[in-house]
Amino acid sequence: MAAVLPATARQFARAIVMPNLKPPVVNTAQAQAYRERIVAALQAEGGNQSRAARRLGMSRSTLGTRLDELGIPRPQKRPS
Numbered sequence: 001m002a003a004v005l006p007a008t009a010r011q012f013a014r015a016i017v018m019p020n021l022k023p024p025v026v027n028t029a030q031a032q033a034y035r036e037r038i039v040a041a042l043q044a045e046g047g048n049q050s051r052a053a054r055r056l057g058m059s060r061s062t063l064g065t066r067l068d069e070l071g072i073p074r075p076q077k078r079p080s
Helices: 007-017 028-044 049-056 060-070
Strands: none
Touching (some): 028 049, 028 060, 049 060
8 A cells, every 4th residue: 555645745756756947047147148048049940949949958848938937939930
């Protein structure tokens, strides 16, 4: 029979297995540098989020989350 852990112990165990992937931003200079790195990757890849995410070493969904958190507008698809 599995032991039932208190909520705080479950949260602690989950944090070890699934660490918070948010950038370690300590001050605004670091936040600005992180933002510039993301914008530069998007520009280098012509706005392609998948390739920019790969360049940054993160998943496309994580990049989307970072864009939202940092207030960076998502690139629009070009009309066909």
